[in-house]
Amino acid sequence: MPEDELTDALRAAQRGDAAGFATLWRSHHPGVLRYLRVIAGDHAEDAASETWLHVIRDLQNFQGDHNGFRGWLFRIARNRGLDEQRRRARTRETPAPPDRTAPDAATEAAEGAATTWALNVIAGLPADQAEAVMLRVVLGLDVATTAGILGKKPGAVRIATMRGLRRLAGHPQIRTRQGV
Amino acid sequence: MRSLHALLRALRTRRNRHHETDPIATTDHPGLADLLDAARAPATQAELAGEKETVAAFVAHRRRAARSSRRHRTKARIRAVLVPVTAGLALLILTATGVAARTGNLPQGAQQHAHRLFSALGVPAPRTGNPVTPSPAPSRSGPRPTLDVAALGWCQAWSGGPSRTLSREDKRKLSAAAGGEKGIEKYCRDLHRSASAQPSAPTTPPSTSPAPSPSTSVEPLPSVSAEPTGTPQPGRPAQPGRPDQPGRAPTAPPSTKPPKPTHTGKPSTKPSKAASPSKSRGQGTSTKQNSSPSPAVTTPQNAARSVPAEDD
Known part of the structure; x- marks a missing residue:
């Protein structure tokens, strides 16, 4: 969806328009959910709804265009995701690591299954590289916004993205798909 | 490995060329491209399942916020009206009091107080009252x-x-x-x-008084006092003159009461103690009661007392 339309939707939502908010939600919720899958694993759904509740609460006070809104949205999502991770670490209900090992790519044909596999592969990266790859490459945020979200310098974000991509390229399942 | 080198080269060249282009182009590696495409795939139905709930939450929050903001706004409006009005009233009262104090029109106690506190500002002492009332009168009549x-x-x-x-x-x-x-x-x-x-008004009191005096109530007062015919007043002065008639005065008041007890005989103790010396002589009928122990005892004592008294 074009930037202008999303900016209009953002303004409408800030005025209290439910349709504008729905447009925003439809265009951003999948990205938030996938990013949170990488960060918070199985608790991504909860973290995503908490993120949106936070957005609803503070949308009126938000100032900026749609690009700024994306940065704000993913900063909230990251904080919620890390909260979920911390809670999970405290309660020690760690999901089984086998979930993270991707199922065989060849057997995954259904829609969404490939996405799940890809996210699982990315989640297997070190945390900073996984986040950098998700925000920079998958979600398409620019370096400055990503650096703002992660609380790093832009150079560190670039390095983390590059290392993450290099590591993904060296992943056995991807290497096997190279010739396909 | 060769492809990885190509990827890195591509990344580097892209970064040198322009900074913020889409990193999608970096994926020369087909497997990596597939992976990223899969990660970027369009949203599935499952992912968009929660739209209704989220939008409902949004609407509910907006309604609540609007209600609270309206309440807040009305409060603010009331405050915006009340504050200047009360401030203006207070200012008015203060100014009026100050002017009244300066011109000396406060009630006496308050004026005294204000004079004690603010005499340096020219607040006068309270007037004693006389100068206040006559001053307007001449000024009006002037x-x-x-x-x-x-x-x-x-x-x-x-x-x-x-x-x-x-x-x-x-x-x-x-x-x-x-x-x-x-x-x-x-x-x-x-x-x-x-x-x-x-x-004529100021001069009337002397001139008119002689003329209507016979008809008005001024004269009757001295005339009544001069004439002795009045019934209420002469009654009292007449009493001192009555002692001239000796027979009525002693007989009437004392005689009526004592005889009654003597006739009945019952209230012996009271009259005997009180009026025993005076009545014993004239009332010989009550001999037995008088000869009762009480007078007998008393008489020797009286005699005993009287004897030394006489000796002294």
């Missing part, structure tokens, strides 16, 4: 005579003959005071009457 006198002069000039000795302006003033030229005659008549009555 201008009226002057106007009346002037009008009287005009009237005399006007009525002295239609010769119009009045100046034009004076005539205009007179007609204005009379409420029209036609009313001048009546006005002048009234004015003459009131002018003749007014000077």
Whole structure:
């Protein structure tokens, strides 16, 4: 969806328009959910709804265009995701690591299954590289916004993205798909 | 490995060329491209399942916020009205009090207090009351005579003959005071009457009092006191003169009461103690009761006392 339309939707939502908010939600919720899958694993759904509740609460006070809104949205999502991770670490209900090992790519044909596999592969990266790859490459945020979200310098974000991509390229399942 | 090198080279060149282009182009590696495409795939139905709930939450929050903000706004509006009004009232009261204190029109206690506190600012001490009341009276009566006198002069000039000795302006003033030229005659008549009555008012007390004195209530008072015929007053002074009649006075009051107890005989103790010496002689009928132990005992004591007293 074009930037202008999303900016209009953002303004409408800030005025209290439910349709504008729905447009925003439809265009951003999948990205938030996938990013949170990488960060918070199985608790991504909860973290995503908490993120949106936070957005609803503070949308009126938000100032900026749609690009700024994306940065704000993913900063909230990251904080919620890390909260979920911390809670999970405290309660020690760690999901089984086998979930993270991707199922065989060849057997995954259904829609969404490939996405799940890809996210699982990315989640297997070190945390900073996984986040950098998700925000920079998958979600398409620019370096400055990503650096703002992660609380790093832009150079560190670039390095983390590059290392993450290099590591993904060296992943056995991807290497096997190279010739396909 | 070769592809990885190509990827890195591509990344590097892209970064050198322009900074913020889409990193999608970096994926020369087909497997990596597939992975990223899969990660970027369009949203599935499952991912968009929660739209209704989220939008409902949004609407509910907006309604709540609007309600609270409306409440907040009305409160703010009330405050915006109340604050200046109370401030203005307070200022008005303060100013009025200050002016009243400065001109000395406060009640006496308050004026005294204000004078003690703010005498440096010129707040006068309370007036004793006498100067306050007479001062307006002369000031009111002052201008009226002057106007009346002037009008009287005009009237005399006007009525002295239609010769119009009045100046034009004076005539205009007179007609204005009379409420029209036609009313001048009546006005002048009234004015003459009131002018003749007014000077007489201060002089009346001496002059009128002698004339209506016989009819008014001033004289009856001395006349009544002089004449002894009045019933209420003479009654008291007459009593001292009555002792001249000796027979009635002693007999009437004391005689009526004592005889009754003696006849009955029952209240022996009380009358015997109180009036035993006086009544014992005249009332011989009550001998037995008098000879009862009480007088017998008392008599020797009295005799015993009387004896040393006589000796001394």
